[in-house]
Amino acid sequence: xxxxxxxxxxxxxxxxxxxxxxxxxxxxxxxxxVEVRAVCDFNLNSLAAVKRRYPKVELKPNFRELIxxxxxxxxxxxxxxxxxxxxxxxxLLGGKHVLVEKPMCTSSVEALELIELxxxxxxxxxxxxxxxxxxxxxxxxxxxxAGDLGSLFYFDSIRISLGLGQSxxxxxxxxGSHDFSILDHLAGADPTSVSAIGACHxxxxxxxxxxxxxxxxxxxxxxxxxxxxxxxxIRQILIGGSKKTIVYDDLETNEKIKIYSKKNSASHSREPxxxxxTGYQSGDMFAPHLEPIEALRGVANDFASAITDRRCPLSDxxxxxxxxxxxxxxxxxxxxxxxxxxLTASPLARLASQLYQRDSVPVN
Ligand SMILES: NC(=O)c1ccc[n+]([C@@H]2O[C@H](COP(=O)([O-])OP(=O)(O)OC[C@H]3O[C@@H](n4cnc5c(N)ncnc54)[C@H](O)[C@@H]3O)[C@@H](O)[C@H]2O)c1
Numbered sequence: 001x002x003x004x005x006x007x008x009x010x011x012x013x014x015x016x017x018x019x020x021x022x023x024x025x026x027x028x029x030x031x032x033x034v035e036v037r038a039v040c041d042f043n044l045n046s047l048a049a050v051k052r053r054y055p056k057v058e059l060k061p062n063f064r065e066l067i068x069x070x071x072x073x074x075x076x077x078x079x080x081x082x083x084x085x086x087x088x089x090x091x092l093l094g095g096k097h098v099l100v101e102k103p104m105c106t107s108s109v110e111a112l113e114l115i116e117l118x119x120x121x122x123x124x125x126x127x128x129x130x131x132x133x134x135x136x137x138x139x140x141x142x143x144x145x146a147g148d149l150g151s152l153f154y155f156d157s158i159r160i161s162l163g164l165g166q167s168x169x170x171x172x173x174x175x176g177s178h179d180f181s182i183l184d185h186l187a188g189a190d191p192t193s194v195s196a197i198g199a200c201h202x203x204x205x206x207x208x209x210x211x212x213x214x215x216x217x218x219x220x221x222x223x224x225x226x227x228x229x230x231x232x233x234i235r236q237i238l239i240g241g242s243k244k245t246i247v248y249d250d251l252e253t254n255e256k257i258k259i260y261s262k263k264n265s266a267s268h269s270r271e272p273x274x275x276x277x278t279g280y281q282s283g284d285m286f287a288p289h290l291e292p293i294e295a296l297r298g299v300a301n302d303f304a305s306a307i308t309d310r311r312c313p314l315s316d317x318x319x320x321x322x323x324x325x326x327x328x329x330x331x332x333x334x335x336x337x338x339x340x341x342x343l344t345a346s347p348l349a350r351l352a353s354q355l356y357q358r359d360s361v362p363v364n
Pocket of ligand 1 (some may be wrong): 015016017018019020021040041042043046063078079080081083101102103128129130166174
């Protein structure tokens with residue numbers, strides 16, 4: 001077993017050194033006990049950019065060479081979505097631990113195959129659900145777990161940017177995977193059904209705008225507004241409960257989350273309708289201090305220590321599966337103009353819930 005403090009570091013190979021891959025290389029280079037040994041990309045400019053900053057890193061022309069390097073313990077995959085499954089599968093079969101970018105793969109069947117393979121080969125399989133490692137999401141989860149919000153009523157997210165988006169996925173799979181992973185982490189339960197609509201503008205083959213609703217037991221509703229066409233960036237999530245509401249604005253520098261005690265109350269007595277009043281209970285607003293950490297550093301640390309300590313990371317393959325399963329159902333609904341898609345009725349979902357526990361289990 002490798003220790004992050006021993007003289008034998010965990011040796012990482014990164015495939016895909018574009019926008020996000022370069023952030024991964026930087027973060028892993030700064031984790032104690034980890035060495036970025038090699039990077040692979042077919043774009044020579046991307047490779048040159050890494051070499052300039054990290055002269056000791058080896059450059060590999062293709063993925064096969066990265067996998068066949070026996071000095072590499074773990075592979076980080078930051079290439080387009082369509083390559084996630086084949087690269088992760090090959091890496092696991094080659095005996096490597098795997099950190100794969102979000103979304104984990106293109107279907108829940110692929111996700112289950114990767115989980116099974118990682119378990120059989122006793123390797124760590126992790127998905128970069130970056131936001132789970134942010135102070136804001138961690139704090140929101142601790143408030144929900146402590147019961148501070150009361151019963152959960154709704155989750156309402158707006159994620160908008162003016163950008164080109166990804167080359168091989170629509171706005172649902174790109175931006176939606178962030179929100180779905182946050183919801184999955186905070187709700188602690190799976191939605192029972194989902195409906196989604198979307199549209200392709202500006203001649204794009206992919207939807208660049210989408211609205212998704214996910215339904216949970218007890219009338220809890222989650223709504224997602226995903227948009228690549230906005231004139232400005234918006235990253236806001238409201239998590240409303242019977243006692244308090246969290247307003248999370250990821251673009252805020254100092255007060256990313258605000259917790260409101262203010263709520264509305266309605267009388268549901270048998271009074272005539274004209275006597276029913278919605279009241280507003282005012283209350284305090286509190287903005288807790290959050291450590292200004294880089295979430296991606298948390299991802300890199302968790303991956304390294306999951307390998308060292310032989311345990312499942314927070315954002316493990318099961319978390320990746322649940323997000324992909326919801327994306328898949330939302331895509332099915334979007335293809336059918338918003339038809340409600342049941343999640344519990346899926347034989348695959350039933351099989352998965354029998355096979356896999358929601359809670360992380362140690363890697364033997
Ligand atoms: N977690 C996050 O917050 C976050 C943010 C941005 C992107 N991402 C994810 O990271 C991945 C990459 O996104 P990006 O924005 O960096 O894209 P990008 O286009 O900037 O980078 C992708 C890189 O992969 C390389 N590549 C593609 N196919 C390859 C192959 N077969 N072999 C070797 N190299 C190959 C390309 O040359 C390119 O340099 C996507 O899956 C995306 O969803 C995650």
